[in-house]
Amino acid sequence: MARVCPLFSSSKANSTYIGGQSSGILIDAGASYRGMLTALNHCNIDIDAVKGVFITHEHSDHIKGLHQLQKQRAIPIYASPGTLEYLIHKKLVYSLDGLYEINDKPIQVADMEVKSFHTPHDCEESLGYTIYTNDDRKISVCTDLGEVTEEVADNIQGSDLCLIESNYDEQMLKTNMNYPPFLKKRISSKVGHLSNTDSAEFIRTLVKTGTTRIVLGHLSQNNNFPSLASKKVLDKLDDFQLGKDFTLDVAPVSASGMVIAL
Numbered sequence: 001m002a003r004v005c006p007l008f009s010s011s012k013a014n015s016t017y018i019g020g021q022s023s024g025i026l027i028d029a030g031a032s033y034r035g036m037l038t039a040l041n042h043c044n045i046d047i048d049a050v051k052g053v054f055i056t057h058e059h060s061d062h063i064k065g066l067h068q069l070q071k072q073r074a075i076p077i078y079a080s081p082g083t084l085e086y087l088i089h090k091k092l093v094y095s096l097d098g099l100y101e102i103n104d105k106p107i108q109v110a111d112m113e114v115k116s117f118h119t120p121h122d123c124e125e126s127l128g129y130t131i132y133t134n135d136d137r138k139i140s141v142c143t144d145l146g147e148v149t150e151e152v153a154d155n156i157q158g159s160d161l162c163l164i165e166s167n168y169d170e171q172m173l174k175t176n177m178n179y180p181p182f183l184k185k186r187i188s189s190k191v192g193h194l195s196n197t198d199s200a201e202f203i204r205t206l207v208k209t210g211t212t213r214i215v216l217g218h219l220s221q222n223n224n225f226p227s228l229a230s231k232k233v234l235d236k237l238d239d240f241q242l243g244k245d246f247t248l249d250v251a252p253v254s255a256s257g258m259v260i261a262l
Helices: 033-042 066-072 081-089 150-156 170-175 181-188 196-208 226-236
Strands: 003-009 014-019 024-027 050-054 077-079 099-101 107-109 112-118 127-132 138-142 161-165 213-217 247-250
Touching: 003 033, 003 161, 003 213, 014 033, 014 138, 024 112, 033 066, 050 107, 050 112, 077 081, 081 099, 112 150, 127 150, 138 150, 150 196, 161 196, 170 181, 196 213, 196 226, 213 226, 226 247
Parallel strands: 024 050, 050 077, 077 099, 138 161, 161 213, 213 247
Antiparallel strands: 003 014, 014 024, 107 112, 112 127, 127 138
């Protein structure tokens, strides 16, 4: 039975474990190496269970622990060609060994199949991932995108579980005096992040087409609250029954031991 363990999820650190107790993968390594060990331990997962790390993009909240993880463990690292080029050029990896490009061909790892798709974000070449388990479950992880493109929708639909970004509340971002106008524009652009409203609208499409487990991720700690993001989704799904037609969770900011079994 596959499990999804959101280890870290915010604008400061992101990492998710997917797989069984003895074999699985990480999507991103955006926390410290020690922090990821602790978070995995809270989920009763040993670091030796990680058979591959799939990087979405090069921003620090997704690769913060990558250098030390690679130094301590010989775990294959997968990313888009653009992301890998940036990581190598900026010396953000410990070694060139164990780095692999991922494109339109699926990767077989930890008894699962991992496929990538492009996401619209202001970085070199960002990706989302769909994971197919050996018991015919489909899991999607998609954060850091300014809009839901046709490519994104085509790849995510049909997922049993989807961890999807719900980054900011529009009113909170608008009235946040600590954020300069250029940053607000960047966040709300089509290569920025998904608002609660945009996320909820797409989640409605997912649930209508059969997705039963929704996890909201990458919530801004400055421009959002879990209660706001959740309410927006529940309002959009008022003709579906929570707990019967779908489940709704918010990925934790840091190690909480959350485990979602499929």
